[in-house]
Amino acid sequence: MEKNKRIVLAKRPEGLPDESIFRLEECEFPRISEGLVLVKGVYFSVDPYMRGRMIERRSYIPPFSLNETISGGVVAEVIESRSGTFQAGDYVTGMLPWQIYSLGDPRFLRKVDAKAAPVSTALGVLGLTGLTAYFGMLDIGRPVPGETAVVSGAAGAVGMVAGQIARIRGSRAVGIAGSAAKVDYILNELGFDAAIDYKKTDDIGPDLDRACPDGVDVYFDNVGGGISDEVIQRINDNARIPLCGQISLYNATDVPMGPRLQPVLLTRSALMQGFIISNYADRFQEGIGQLAAWMKEGRIKYAETIIDGFENLPRAFLGLFSGENLGKLLVRAF
Ligand code: NAP
Numbered sequence: 001m002e003k004n005k006r007i008v009l010a011k012r013p014e015g016l017p018d019e020s021i022f023r024l025e026e027c028e029f030p031r032i033s034e035g036l037v038l039v040k041g042v043y044f045s046v047d048p049y050m051r052g053r054m055i056e057r058r059s060y061i062p063p064f065s066l067n068e069t070i071s072g073g074v075v076a077e078v079i080e081s082r083s084g085t086f087q088a089g090d091y092v093t094g095m096l097p098w099q100i101y102s103l104g105d106p107r108f109l110r111k112v113d114a115k116a117a118p119v120s121t122a123l124g125v126l127g128l129t130g131l132t133a134y135f136g137m138l139d140i141g142r143p144v145p146g147e148t149a150v151v152s153g154a155a156g157a158v159g160m161v162a163g164q165i166a167r168i169r170g171s172r173a174v175g176i177a178g179s180a181a182k183v184d185y186i187l188n189e190l191g192f193d194a195a196i197d198y199k200k201t202d203d204i205g206p207d208l209d210r211a212c213p214d215g216v217d218v219y220f221d222n223v224g225g226g227i228s229d230e231v232i233q234r235i236n237d238n239a240r241i242p243l244c245g246q247i248s249l250y251n252a253t254d255v256p257m258g259p260r261l262q263p264v265l266l267t268r269s270a271l272m273q274g275f276i277i278s279n280y281a282d283r284f285q286e287g288i289g290q291l292a293a294w295m296k297e298g299r300i301k302y303a304e305t306i307i308d309g310f311e312n313l314p315r316a317f318l319g320l321f322s323g324e325n326l327g328k329l330l331v332r333a334f
Contacts, residue, residue, distance in 0.1 A: 004029045006069045006099035007313055013054050016251040016321060021054065022070075022314040030103045037104045038080040042091070044098060044310070044331045045073035045123040046317040051250045060276050069097040070313075073123050075112060076104070086111065093122040098313055100333060117292065124157050124328030125295065125302035126288055128277055132244060133161035133220075134287045135280045138169075140242035140273045141218040145170030148212050150231050153222030154195065155182035155303075157328035158244060161291070162220045163192050164300050171218065174211045176204070176227055178323040185326060190301055198227055205230050215239075223248045229258050232265075241272040251321060303327030310334070 003026055010023040032038045049061075050072060056063045064070055074096035078086045085106035086092060094109040096102055112122045124130060136158075143149045149166035153159040154175025163173040163186065172193040175186045183195040194211035198204050208216075208230055215236040221228050224246030232241070249255060265272055280287070294300040305325040307316045310333040320329060 039076035043075040129157035131287045132277045136242035137165045143169045143171035147171040147217035149218035151220040152176045239270040243274040
């Protein structure tokens with residue numbers, strides 16, 4: 001029988017985590033019982049929100065327990081099924097442990113059609129990050145022709161889809177990302193109208209003024225911090241700000257004081273709305289259907305950064321905070 005491996009949370013991080021917070025260990029091979037499926041993880045997703053689950057605090061999702069297996073989005077192959085829902089050889093996705101072999105409850109898994117698109121996309125453009133861009137941009141951002149939509153974290157999994165959706169709706173898309181290669185990709189491969197490399201300057205204000213001569217109507221905020229302070233100073237009347245993520249603050253030990261934003265929101269009659277993608281769970285099929293159709297028409301493109309080797313999951317996760325990924329960051333286990 002093959003050996004099984006898992007990755008547990010060995011200690012809670014303070015500030016920027018390093019690999020010592022994780023532990024790779026051997027574990028028992030699961031014994032299947034009636035109603036369940038035995039699955040083997042193929043693609044494991046690393047996501048910024050997981051940083052929040054590593055510390056103990058009240059949130060929309062409970063924290064990971066110490067010395068327990070981390071869990072997250074996984075695409076897995078069904079090895080054995082004791083359920084009528086799936087057969088051996090099917091690909092499924094859902095929240096599963098960071099473990100090579102595990103048991104899944106079919107009620108919480110979704111079948112992935114391996115013929116329709118590469119199965120990895122079920123964790124990215126046709127999964128939670130694509131859906132986050134879709135609902136955040138369309139439900140809260142609501143861009144219309146002629147407007148300017150700014151997206152931070154624009155070369156990441158959510159951001160690159162959010163910017164392309166703004167363009168589909170007829171808005172100008174302006175992306176902010178952290179390297180020349182990322183800026184080049186979103187401009188020349190994805191068709192963003194302007195892009196700013198925020199790591200090239202200490203003050204992105206003048207770059208924003210050049211990229212957004214008519215101000216900002218939609219700001220899809222993935223990062224927070226100083227970048228968002230600068231964008232929000234430039235919003236137009238009736239601007240909409242989908243508050244998607246604040247990655248620049250996830251490792252902060254003291255939350256830095258920024259400008260007070262309420263006067264800007266008030267005087268521009270602007271809307272800033274936070275959202276969690278699970279709020280839209282009953283509309284996921286709609287979102288996946290539309291994203292898949294846009295992909296087929298060539299109107300949505302995507303990138304993935306794939307790191308090979310289950311044991312590299314910790315390193316991959318940490319790479320989110322240094323911006324090592326273009327598009328969705330995944331680990332391929334075998
Ligand atoms: P991602 O953008 O693919 O990866 C994270 C990226 O964040 C990195 O590549 C890096 O790109 C950027 N980054 C890291 N540290 C930064 C910093 N200090 N300042 C500015 N940028 C920084 O990740 P994702 O999965 O698409 O998630 C993007 C955001 O959406 C995250 O904040 C995440 O928490 C949020 N999110 C929210 C929901 C929801 O339900 N609301 C769902 C999914 C994701 P650069 O090279 O450009 O710095």
